[in-house]
Amino acid sequence: MNPTLNETTAAILSKTPAKAAERYVHIEDVGMQFVTKKGTFEALKNINLSITQGEFVSIIGHSGCGKSTVLNLIAGLLRPTSGNLFCAGREIAAPGPERAVVFQNHSLLPWLNCYENVYLAVERVFGSETKVQQEARTYAALELVGLSHAVEKRPNEISGGMKQRVGIARALAMEPKVLLLDEPFGALDALTRAGLQDELMRIMQKSGATAVMVTHDVDEAVLLSDKIVMMTNGPSAGIGEILEVDLPYPRKRLELAENVQYNHLRSEVLKFLYERHAKKAA
Amino acid sequence: MSAVSINKETLDPPKLEQATDDATTSSASTANEIVLAANEDNTHMKMIIEKIAEKQSRPAKLMPTDMQIKTAEFFKAFIPAVFGILLFLGIWTLLSHQQPILPGPVSTWHSAVELFSHPFHRNSLDDQGIGWNILSSLQRVGLGFGLAALVGIPLGFMIGRYEFMSRMTAPVISILRPVSPLAWLPLGLLVMGAAGPAAIWVIFISSIWPMVINTAVGVSKVPQDYMNVAKVLNLSEWKIISKISFPYVLPYMMTGVRLSIGIAWLVIVAAEMLNGGAGIGFWLWDEYNASNYEHIIIAIFVVGIIGLLLELGLSMLAKRFAYE
Numbered sequence: 165m166n167p168t169l170n171e172t173t174a175a176i177l178s179k180t181p182a183k184a185a186e187r188y189v190h191i192e193d194v195g196m197q198f199v200t201k202k203g204t205f206e207a208l209k210n211i212n213l214s215i216t217q218g219e220f221v222s223i224i225g226h227s228g229c230g231k232s233t234v235l236n237l238i239a240g241l242l243r244p245t246s247g248n249l250f251c252a253g254r255e256i257a258a259p260g261p262e263r264a265v266v267f268q269n270h271s272l273l274p275w276l277n278c279y280e281n282v283y284l285a286v287e288r289v290f291g292s293e294t295k296v297q298q299e300a301r302t303y304a305a306l307e308l309v310g311l312s313h314a315v316e317k318r319p320n321e322i323s324g325g326m327k328q329r330v331g332i333a334r335a336l337a338m339e340p341k342v343l344l345l346d347e348p349f350g351a352l353d354a355l356t357r358a359g360l361q362d363e364l365m366r367i368m369q370k371s372g373a374t375a376v377m378v379t380h381d382v383d384e385a386v387l388l389s390d391k392i393v394m395m396t397n398g399p400s401a402g403i404g405e406i407l408e409v410d411l412p413y414p415r416k417r418l419e420l421a422e423n424v425q426y427n428h429l430r431s432e433v434l435k436f437l438y439e440r441h442a443k444k445a446a
Numbered sequence: 447m448s449a450v451s452i453n454k455e456t457l458d459p460p461k462l463e464q465a466t467d468d469a470t471t472s473s474a475s476t477a478n479e480i481v482l483a484a485n486e487d488n489t490h491m492k493m494i495i496e497k498i499a500e501k502q503s504r505p506a507k508l509m510p511t512d513m514q515i516k517t518a519e520f521f522k523a524f525i526p527a528v529f530g531i532l533l534f535l536g537i538w539t540l541l542s543h544q545q546p547i548l549p550g551p552v553s554t555w556h557s558a559v560e561l562f563s564h565p566f567h568r569n570s571l572d573d574q575g576i577g578w579n580i581l582s583s584l585q586r587v588g589l590g591f592g593l594a595a596l597v598g599i600p601l602g603f604m605i606g607r608y609e610f611m612s613r614m615t616a617p618v619i620s621i622l623r624p625v626s627p628l629a630w631l632p633l634g635l636l637v638m639g640a641a642g643p644a645a646i647w648v649i650f651i652s653s654i655w656p657m658v659i660n661t662a663v664g665v666s667k668v669p670q671d672y673m674n675v676a677k678v679l680n681l682s683e684w685k686i687i688s689k690i691s692f693p694y695v696l697p698y699m700m701t702g703v704r705l706s707i708g709i710a711w712l713v714i715v716a717a718e719m720l721n722g723g724a725g726i727g728f729w730l731w732d733e734y735n736a737s738n739y740e741h742i743i744i745a746i747f748v749v750g751i752i753g754l755l756l757e758l759g760l761s762m763l764a765k766r767f768a769y770e
Binding site for chain 2: 239240241258259260265267269275276284288289338
């Protein structure tokens with residue numbers, strides 16, 4: 165609406181001349197208020213964030229700081245009470261397949277098998293293609309997450325990790341401009357989680373997609389991200405600091421464990437969460 | 447849940463019996479020694495040892511066969527049922543001795559044998575076989591219930607999907623739902639002018655509510671997660687209904703359908719008793735007027751058994767649609 169403001173915010177954030185690719189996802193002065201029985205609750209205040217195309221950004225913070233709200237705003241599932249959000253130069257007005265979401269609880273439809281769950285998405289996005297092409301896309305997505313053997317299984321017949329893989333396959337099959345992950349591995353055990361993190365890293369390297377992930381796991385954030393957005397505690401939560409993760413790819417979990425830079429970044433996040441913005445135990 | 451626990455219980459006894467044979471007569475020597483060593487009063491200990499013996503010497507032939515397990519299960523379910531029926535017949539016989547005008551089981555049985563030997567005879571409208579009467583009742587129920595499903599299920603979907611519809615229909619439904627089914631009959635006779643359509647109308651109006659309400663509840667309970675998936679995928683309204691709402695609501699809907707058909711079958715007898723014509727309810731009343739008291743009891747059993755069969759059939763149908 166007023167390009168001058170856009171350019172100034174972008175310039176402040178990126179400290180470089182504004183380019184489309186560098187403001188691929190752009191959040192501008194966003195505030196979010198919820199009307200509750202007790203009155204208005206201000207969840208987010210003055211959120212400004214730019215995400216470059218191809219970047220993997222993690223949003224980390226204590227529970228209740230509104231990090232999922234930020235994700236839902238980018239997804240279009242929520243509309244901000246103030247400010248604007250843009251994706252690839254267009255305002256985010258509603259949810260859509262270009263911003264695919266991997267939900268925390270996988271949200272697979274229990275009456276459809278893995279194939280059908282993914283196909284539902286493919287059919288919607290690539291409806292103009294032939295049936296054969298759509299089927300090929302579905303199989304390819306399931307193969308990418310290593311589930312070729314379980315296409316006919318229903319969600320209640322597979323493990324939690326496998327369900328989350330199907331959720332990822334469904335999101336990737338849409339070939340989204342931005343992949344949004346809402347604590348994708350939060351409900352999984354540590355070993356399964358590590359395995360899936362490695363795999364997500366491999367997939368993201370391959371596809372080069374832009375991704376925003378909400379997490380409360382420090383290691384996960386440092387391992388996967390190019391940028392970590394650390395949020396202050398709510399109410400009226402905002403972005404506290406943004407940490408650039410300049411570790412080279414491919415990243416190997418075991419090698420990184422003894423990497424000085426990795427450990428430094430990790431302790432930076434920990435300090436932010438537990439020193440500067442510690443939260444009293446509920 | 448209960449079916450599973452029954453299975454487990456019924457699995458155990460035959461094994462134990464065989465283990466007892468085994469431990470006392472033959473091969474399991476170690477177990478026998480322990481039995482000797484154990485205090486003979488300690489029967490519990492013995493039980494445990496027998497179980498051990500069974501585990502130690504487990505040749506395939508000693509395992510209970512599928513046939514044996516099935517037989518055991520059958521008796522477990524069957525014997526109490528037989529006992530219950532015998533008790534019922536006993537009380538009935540006693541009552542019929544106390545009050546001689548009430549037909550006893552024996553005379554009712556003879557009458558039933560005669561009645562069912564030619565169920566589809568037809569002399570006049572008032573004198574036709576019980577088969578015809580049952581069929582005409584079922585036909586009425588089918589029509590009234592079918593119409594109710596046709597109207598009630600889509601209505602329930604709309605009420606569940608749109609807040610406005612829900613608020614709009616709530617007052618009317620709340621007032622009409624508790625009305626006793628037969629209160630609708632005079633209105634039906636008045637408007638339709640004939641007994642047959644009036645009975646169908648009564649079934650329609652009294653069996654529609656469970657389907658409307660259960661469907662609406664199901665639709666309104668579709669988890670927000672699934673709706674978020676629909677939003678992110680940008681699914682069309684038709685896809686949302688066919689791939690998300692409908693499969694989710696199906697179990698709720700089937701509960702409504704079961705309740706509805708139960709009500710429909712309850713109502714038909716009463717409606718026909720008032721209406722006349724043909725049908726099992728009419729027949730019951732007719733036989734009362736003709737002083738065929740055995741036939742009244744037969745009619746009661748027929749109504750009960752058909753109601754049970756309808757319920758069982760729909761339960762099986764509902765199970766087929768359950769996705770978890």
